[in-house]
Amino acid sequence: MDNRLMSALSTAFVQLHARLAPVAFVPEVRLHQADEPIGLWELTEGEFRSDRPPPFWAFAWAGGQGLARYVTDHPETVAGHRVLDLATGSGLVAIAAARAGAATVRAVEIDELAVAAVALNAEANGVHVDAEHGDILDGDARDAEVILAGDVFYSEAMANRVLRFLLRAARGGATVLVGDPGRAFLPRERFTELAAYQVPVSAALESVRVKHTTVWRLRTSRPGTAD
Numbered sequence: 001m002d003n004r005l006m007s008a009l010s011t012a013f014v015q016l017h018a019r020l021a022p023v024a025f026v027p028e029v030r031l032h033q034a035d036e037p038i039g040l041w042e043l044t045e046g047e048f049r050s051d052r053p054p055p056f057w058a059f060a061w062a063g064g065q066g067l068a069r070y071v072t073d074h075p076e077t078v079a080g081h082r083v084l085d086l087a088t089g090s091g092l093v094a095i096a097a098a099r100a101g102a103a104t105v106r107a108v109e110i111d112e113l114a115v116a117a118v119a120l121n122a123e124a125n126g127v128h129v130d131a132e133h134g135d136i137l138d139g140d141a142r143d144a145e146v147i148l149a150g151d152v153f154y155s156e157a158m159a160n161r162v163l164r165f166l167l168r169a170a171r172g173g174a175t176v177l178v179g180d181p182g183r184a185f186l187p188r189e190r191f192t193e194l195a196a197y198q199v200p201v202s203a204a205l206e207s208v209r210v211k212h213t214t215v216w217r218l219r220t221s222r223p224g225t226a227d
């Protein structure tokens, strides 16, 4: 399918199936969100009749909510800096960084529906975010000074690739912050805790109503090793 047509369809799909509402733990930001995940998931599979990923973009994940709260309450973390929001989903963290005064914000995603959602959500919040479709995990973070990643340690395959990417960036001098609600594949020994929150989440997605969520800073090596 032609790229522009795909992009227009993606935008229309987001507008049709998600509605603009404040984020539970970061009400300063409004996002196109779905009320419940299952119907939308079936719809994305059905509409595009392919190997569509689940509609991650339609929800504010606990890790992203915690990280967006942290950036909003500590704007000095990003103010005046070039920021990369990795695996941006709805764009929540990217939008929080732009609102907090980041010089530039690049938001990268592999799901083109998410890229459409990020563009709509940035516009709804009156900020500019460069939304980019692609997988950069085997590359580098270019000139990013601060890298933000919300809820990216949810699968082993993703976690391994993300960690390698983030470590390369941190060793190159970038500040790397991660928001995580205790996902199984977060290598905690590599991180220093900056803040912790009780974040409201969708019970249909998480089986609980609140997730203890930590904002971590990635260290460049494990304590006591050069690794």
Ligand SMILES: C[S@@+](CC[C@H](N)C(=O)[O-])C[C@H]1O[C@@H](n2cnc3c(N)ncnc32)[C@H](O)[C@@H]1O
Pocket (backbone or CB within 6 Å): 053, 056, 057, 059, 060, 061, 062, 063, 064, 065, 086, 087, 088, 089, 090, 091, 092, 093, 108, 109, 110, 111, 114, 134, 135, 136, 137, 149, 150, 151, 152, 154, 158
């Ligand atoms: C659990 S969601 C978190 C989204 C957002 N950061 C938040 O906290 O709300 C994980 C996101 O990672 C994206 N993703 C998965 N693999 C990726 C990759 N290789 N590059 C970029 N994004 C990726 C998914 O499409 C999904 O939107």
